[in-house]
Amino acid sequence: MFTDTSSSTTVYLLTERDSILAPVCKQLAVFGFEVIPFDHATALLAAMHGKAPFAVIVDGETPGLDLDFHVPLIKRLAKGPLFLSSVGEPVSRQIALLRLGVTDFVARPLPLQKLVARLDELLDQRRPEPFRVLVVDDSESMLRWLDKVLRGAGMEVFKTRSPLDVLLLMERHRPEIIILDVYMPECSGDEMAHIIRQQPRYDGIPIIFFSTEVSRNKQLVARSMGGDDFLVKDTPPDELVTAVSITCERYRRLRQWMTRDSLTLLLNHSTLVEQLEQAVQVCQRNREHLTFAMIDIDHFKSVNDQYGHLTGDHVIQSLARMLRHTAPTQALIGRYGGEEFGIALPGIAPVLASRYIDAVRQQFKAFPQSGNETVFSSTFSAGVSTLAAGMTTQQLMENADLALYQAKRNGRNQVVLFNEAEHHAPPVTPGRRIDDPPGR
Template sequence: MARQSSALIYLFGADRAALALTGQQLAVFGFEVQSFDRVAELLAAMHSASPFAVLVDTVGADVIAQLETQIPLIKRLAHGPIFMAISGEPVSRQIALMRLGVTDFVNRPLDIQKLVARLDQQLDQSAPEPYRVLVVDDSDAMLKWLELTLGRAGMQVHKTHDPLDVLLLLERHKPEIVILDVYMPEYEGDEMARIIRQQPRFDGVPIVFLSTETNRPRQLMARSMGGDDFLVKNMPPEELVAVVSMTCERYRRLRQWMTRDSLTLLLNHTTLIESLETAVPRAVREQDVLSFVMIDIDHFKNINDQYGHMAGDHVIQSLARLLRLGLPPGALVGRYGGEEFAIVLPGVAPLHAAHLIDALRQRFAAFPQGAEKVATFYASFSAGVAPLQPGQSAQQLVEAADLALYDAKARGRNQVLLYSATGSPSGAQGK
């Protein structure tokens, strides 16, 4: 769930100080930023390197008058959204700007949290994660056809002709749909569907039966065993792709609603702990390292009291996005509760994990916080890192990281401590 972002953003406006602050804030979230206060320089840069997005601040009527004639050209060169910061612009004016090529409007004073959320959404749409599909069929020819058809549509396809592999593949690849052949030599599709439905962690994964069966009562009987849909094997490829895409998208949206924290879009507490309880035995089985991290925003009550709860929410959101952007692939990050976060780092040694989190701590502490009508301020966090020890349960691992976090806060906060094998935190990373 960690997404590395190095998208190039061009900022244009007459207020250099405001552009510098916006650029500093965007850079913390992993964006590459360049600022311009002259139209000619902006266009020259765009000819050299096309940005993902352009943000225009409309302060300075004379500069904007020059810029408006160039917006169609900027649109062609950007190949992405053009944001314009506005303040009380009438609808007619916004429509005129849209006709020139502006795609999005953001209100001034600029809310960096909302802007980053919009940029995140644009990035996700420009590079959507492929749907994950698991196909089970005893026919090699059918497996190859399904893999080719769905693969050409950009999907990630995993296949097997052995139904007994299904639970293992579900665990390993986490598919968003399972396509099951109804009739197989030893085990029928509806039998496997019932087995899948008895596993709570896979209960919501859509199951689509695939067969030459055209008898409607037989199809309904199979669906009553746990299937969500029934497809005929000789259906047109485009229909197969459409059905699989719609089914995966519905599951993805439902899954996000069920497993994500609404404020940060990180994993919620329950899902994070379930993920840790799955990751621990896997690490033991594969004889791999695993680190667990607990993070707490320092003096968060004071932030709420001094700047308001909206500013507090913005601090939480800024840290959440920083964690999403700064963690390696495979990391699982969630909101543990309130101002606390937790991270599961499979395959990451504890010392490496501590250095990784400390680098994020420094970036977060340098990030100018604030909300609309709120003065700029800075926040920090403390963290405890614990390595998975032999014979240790998931709950014991959480407790170890929590002890290291507690000690980091007791030692003055704004630091990362590593829980040692002897039971005492060590290896403090600088304040």
């Protein structure tokens, strides 16, 4: 159930052996990428004939490299992105290289954190989640047509004939766009858009009005009530799909900047708490399991002191990446602050959730970290709590924090499941201790 869902990723690196880019092999390996270096374009092309990599990084300073000749050949064999690392290429030259096949330009030396973030973004694009669309129209035939067109384009569609159900459906399905008819018997589309915009958490969700109205003035009046676009109902299917896709993609990007931690790409603190509160309400109402875990990297200050803050960032990123790529799809994962993480698992019983967190703990401990030309391992401690009837979000989080504190007192590098009767419980991994003093 809790297995690594990421596919194997191989990155080919073209650079001379003693280049300042050579260390990127070890650096990217820390984040789970297999990096294979080549010091000549011919060797790179030969390898690509046998196995196409996920991405190719080309050092523009590699001896014998002719970008105008080799880039088209590399791009022809590459199925993924082609990065070019160079120094100060003028815009005109970048445009020319873009036309030849370069997809990304990166500085020299490589900005590792930005490169990993970009590679992770491209990985996510390779297995994209379908856009979630809420369609509201009082015509059953129009709902069926929209459902057929949008589902045919790979989108997830939720539909209703009653605009009065919109807020309930938004809470239940978390759509990324709303397609709203303007003229409906219960209320007009612009009135419903105005109501939606009064809800702070829904203020940014795109709304497209979809109507027979052709008067430009009336369309603009409707948009002034909270709509982002206006399409008439004779819009061709391909144009409708394109408009919805562009709007959803822009919304996702903007939302990522607003809700994600820039270092880890996980939910930021405020967004994690907000979404956890929503999950608590849903699980309480439906009487479903909800487990919450607090994770804290052990002795993180020592990592920063001994290896530097850049290495500390790499340790944080490596754990974040493990959580992102191993958690079930319904999980809410966030960077709680500093070296601390929170993960909510709706629908997962506490024992199963504890086993999953412990599996990540073992994987993280075995993961080779590197700093100052040395390899070391890092560990974390975790506290797990489960939602009980009548419990608030704050109580759920406090219980997880108490269990985390108990894990630290027990010697770290373990997972503790909160027990209300005892205020602590034996660790999930009994007997595992680290020979150092207690405390965070």
